[in-house]
Amino acid sequence: MYSEKVMDHFSNPRNVGEIENASGVGTVGNAKCGDIMRIFLDIDDNQIIKDVKFKTFGCGAAVATSSMATELVKGKSVYDALKVTNKAVMDALDGLPPVKVHCSLLAEEAIHAALWDYAEKNGIKIEGLEKPKNDISEEEEEEEEDY
Amino acid sequence: MSDKFIYLDNAATTKTSPEVFEAMKPYFSELYGNPSSIYAFGGKAKAVVEEAREIIADSIGAKTNEIYFTGGGSESDNWAIIGAAEAYKSKGRHIITSKIEHHGVLHTCKYLEKNGYEVTYLNVDEKGFVDIEELKRAIRPETILITIMYANNEIGTIEPVAEIGRIAKEHGILFHTDAVQAYGHIPINVDNENIDMLSASAHKLNGPKGIGFLYIRKGVKIGSYIHGGGQERSRRAGTHNVPGIVGFGKAAELALSxxxxxxxxxxxxxxxxxxxxxxxxxxxxxxxxxxxxxxxxxxxxxxxxxxxxxxxxxxxxxxxxxxxxxxxxxxxxxxxxxxxxxxxxxxxxxxxxxxxxxxxxxxxxxxxxxxxxxxxxxxxxxxxxxxxxxxxxxx
The missing domain is CATH 3.90.1150.10 (Aspartate Aminotransferase, domain 1)
Structure with missing residues (x-):
C-alpha cells in the first residue's frame, strides 16, 4: 500500500532524535488519533535551518512524512522552509494512500509549529506564518458510515 | 526482507489444510453436479452435502435439519439478526447485544436501528466480559433477541454464554451467538448452553473461505434472507457450494478430532x-x-x-x-x-x-x-x- 520511498523513509528514517536547546520545537497531533509529531530546529543568526530532528508516534506514513519533511527543510532559510507544503512532502514520497494524506498535513504543521516557537522565542515575526493549530484532525470531517 | 515466514494472524483467516483441500478437489471438475438435480450425478453431490451437515450438526449437539449452510459468518450474523427482527416484530422491536461484537453483528444492529428497532449495547468490564446484571436489567417485555458473541475476535475473551442462554430462555427471548472465532476451537453445545442460533465460518478452522453455517433451533421461526430457491429447506436459496461444504465438513471433523x-x-x-x-x-x-x-x-x-x-x-x-x-x-x-x-x-x-x-x-x-x-x-x-x-x- 505504500510507495518504495515511503517504506524507505519509514524503515530508515532520516533525522530522528532531539536537539538540545533547539531554536524552535513544535509538537502537533493527538494521541487520540494515533499521530504525534515533534520537530526540533537549529536555526543560525542568518535564519538558516542548520539542523533538524524529529520524533514521531504514529503509523508508517506518519514516520515517513516526518522524515521527508525534515529532509526538505534542512539547510533552507526559515522563509523557504515555510514554503514546504504537505503536497511537496507527498510528492517527494511518490504519493500516499488517501487515508494517509493527513499525515503529510501533520508534517507541514509540525514544521510551522517549530518555526512559530522559534519566532516567539526570538520576538520576531515570520511573514506568512500563522499560529499553528496543534491538531489538524479537528478539521477533518468524520466519514459517514453506511449501514 | 526476511526469508522467514511466520503466520500468526489465524483469527483473520487460516490455511486451508491439505486434507481439507484434498477432500474438496473432486467436487470441482469431476463430481460437479448440482445437488438439487434429479439425476444420480447430482445425487452424489447431495449425499456429500448431507454428510458434511451431519458432521457439523454432531459437532455442536444439533440435529441435521437445524444446520443451514451460508456464504460465511457475516451472512449468518445478518440473517439471524434481521430474520429474528422481522419474524418477531409483533412481539416487540428491542434487541440486546454488546459493545464488543464483530461488525457483522454491530452494523446489522445499526441498520435495524435505522428501521424502527431499538438496540441496547451492553458494556463489558476491563477483561471484556458482558455484565450479566446489566443484561438482566436491559430485558423488557418487547425484547425479542439477545445476540452476544461466543468469544471475542480481538481479545479472545470467552463470554458466559451458558448463563446468557439460561437468562434468555427464562424470559422467552431468542439467543443468537456469533461463534465464528470459537467454533472448532473450543467445545460448544447448543442444548447445554440454550443457544437458539449460532453463526460459524469454515475459514477460521482450516477450512475454505466463502462457506459458513447458521444453526437455527427447530421452532425458531425466522424467514429466509436469500430468496430464490428451495435449497436449505427453502430458507437459504442459492446452488449449494458443494466443494466448500465438503471442505467445511472435513475441517470440522479434523478440528473436533x-x-x-x-x-x-x-x-x-x-x-x-x-x-x-x-x-x-x-x-x-x-x-x-x-x-x-x-x-x-x-x-x-x-x-x-x-x-x-x-x-x-x-x-x-x-x-x-x-x-x-x-x-x-x-x-x-x-x-x-x-x-x-x-x-x-x-x-x-x-x-x-x-x-x-x-x-x-x-x-x-x-x-x-x-x-x-x-x-x-x-x-x-x-x-x-x-x-x-x-x-x-x-x-
Missing part, C-alpha cells in the same frame, strides 16, 4: 508468549482475560508506540500479525473492542494481536518475542510520548 490436544498445546504456547512479553518488555498490558480466553489468542498493548508501525516492522521480519490501531482500521479511532474495555486511545493504538495455528511452535514465538523487543525499543526511541513519559519519571 484433535480439539483437546490442540487446546492444551495452544494454551501452553499462548501463556508462554504472554509470560515472556510481560517479563521482558516494559510498559505492556495484556488485553482480555488470562484464563477464560481462546487458546490461540494473544492481545497485548505496548505503550507509547503505534500498531501499524509495529506491524510493518514485524512484516519486514517475516511475521504476520494484526493490530487494533486506527491506521489499521481505516478510521481515526482505534478498535471499538479495546475502547470498550476502557483503554485510553493512545494505549489502544499500540495493540498487537497474535493468533496461533496448530502448526505454531515455541521457536516461532521465541523469534517473535526477540524481534518484538527490538521493534518496541526502536519505535519508543523515536516516540515523543515515550520521551515525555521518561522525562516525567525522571523528575
Amino acid at each position: 484433535n480439539m483437546e490436544d490442540r487446546i492444551k498445546k495452544q494454551t501452553e504456547l499462548r501463556d508462554y508468549f504472554i509470560k515472556r512479553v510481560t517479563e521482558e518488555i516494559k510498559y505492556v498490558r495484556i488485553n482480555g482475560d488470562l484464563t477464560k480466553r481462546l487458546p490461540n489468542n494473544i492481545n497485548v498493548c505496548f505503550r507509547f508506540i503505534e500498531g501499524e508501525s509495529m506491524l510493518i516492522l514485524l512484516d519486514m521480519n517475516g511475521i504476520c500479525a494484526s493490530s487494533g490501531s486506527a491506521c489499521t482500521s481505516g478510521s481515526l479511532d482505534p478498535s471499538h473492542v479495546l475502547l470498550a474495555l476502557g483503554l485510553p486511545h493512545e494505549i489502544a493504538h499500540g495493540s498487537l494481536r497474535i493468533t496461533l495455528s496448530q502448526e505454531t511452535v515455541k521457536e516461532d514465538l521465541d523469534y517473535v518475542v526477540d524481534k518484538l523487543k527490538e521493534i518496541v525499543d526502536r519505535l519508543r526511541s523515536m516516540s515523543p510520548l515515550y520521551e515525555d513519559f521518561v522525562q516525567k519519571e525522571e523528575r
Whole structure:
C-alpha cells in the first residue's frame, strides 16, 4: 500500500532524535488519533535551518512524512522552509494512500509549529506564518458510515 | 526482507489444510453436479452435502435439519439478526447485544436501528466480559433477541454464554451467538448452553473461505434472507457450494478430532508468549482475560508506540500479525473492542494481536518475542510520548 520511498523513509528514517536547546520545537497531533509529531530546529543568526530532528508516534506514513519533511527543510532559510507544503512532502514520497494524506498535513504543521516557537522565542515575526493549530484532525470531517 | 515466514494472524483467516483441500478437489471438475438435480450425478453431490451437515450438526449437539449452510459468518450474523427482527416484530422491536461484537453483528444492529428497532449495547468490564446484571436489567417485555458473541475476535475473551442462554430462555427471548472465532476451537453445545442460533465460518478452522453455517433451533421461526430457491429447506436459496461444504465438513471433523490436544498445546504456547512479553518488555498490558480466553489468542498493548508501525516492522521480519490501531482500521479511532474495555486511545493504538495455528511452535514465538523487543525499543526511541513519559519519571 505504500510507495518504495515511503517504506524507505519509514524503515530508515532520516533525522530522528532531539536537539538540545533547539531554536524552535513544535509538537502537533493527538494521541487520540494515533499521530504525534515533534520537530526540533537549529536555526543560525542568518535564519538558516542548520539542523533538524524529529520524533514521531504514529503509523508508517506518519514516520515517513516526518522524515521527508525534515529532509526538505534542512539547510533552507526559515522563509523557504515555510514554503514546504504537505503536497511537496507527498510528492517527494511518490504519493500516499488517501487515508494517509493527513499525515503529510501533520508534517507541514509540525514544521510551522517549530518555526512559530522559534519566532516567539526570538520576538520576531515570520511573514506568512500563522499560529499553528496543534491538531489538524479537528478539521477533518468524520466519514459517514453506511449501514 | 526476511526469508522467514511466520503466520500468526489465524483469527483473520487460516490455511486451508491439505486434507481439507484434498477432500474438496473432486467436487470441482469431476463430481460437479448440482445437488438439487434429479439425476444420480447430482445425487452424489447431495449425499456429500448431507454428510458434511451431519458432521457439523454432531459437532455442536444439533440435529441435521437445524444446520443451514451460508456464504460465511457475516451472512449468518445478518440473517439471524434481521430474520429474528422481522419474524418477531409483533412481539416487540428491542434487541440486546454488546459493545464488543464483530461488525457483522454491530452494523446489522445499526441498520435495524435505522428501521424502527431499538438496540441496547451492553458494556463489558476491563477483561471484556458482558455484565450479566446489566443484561438482566436491559430485558423488557418487547425484547425479542439477545445476540452476544461466543468469544471475542480481538481479545479472545470467552463470554458466559451458558448463563446468557439460561437468562434468555427464562424470559422467552431468542439467543443468537456469533461463534465464528470459537467454533472448532473450543467445545460448544447448543442444548447445554440454550443457544437458539449460532453463526460459524469454515475459514477460521482450516477450512475454505466463502462457506459458513447458521444453526437455527427447530421452532425458531425466522424467514429466509436469500430468496430464490428451495435449497436449505427453502430458507437459504442459492446452488449449494458443494466443494466448500465438503471442505467445511472435513475441517470440522479434523478440528473436533484433535480439539483437546490442540487446546492444551495452544494454551501452553499462548501463556508462554504472554509470560515472556510481560517479563521482558516494559510498559505492556495484556488485553482480555488470562484464563477464560481462546487458546490461540494473544492481545497485548505496548505503550507509547503505534500498531501499524509495529506491524510493518514485524512484516519486514517475516511475521504476520494484526493490530487494533486506527491506521489499521481505516478510521481515526482505534478498535471499538479495546475502547470498550476502557483503554485510553493512545494505549489502544499500540495493540498487537497474535493468533496461533496448530502448526505454531515455541521457536516461532521465541523469534517473535526477540524481534518484538527490538521493534518496541526502536519505535519508543523515536516516540515523543515515550520521551515525555521518561522525562516525567525522571523528575
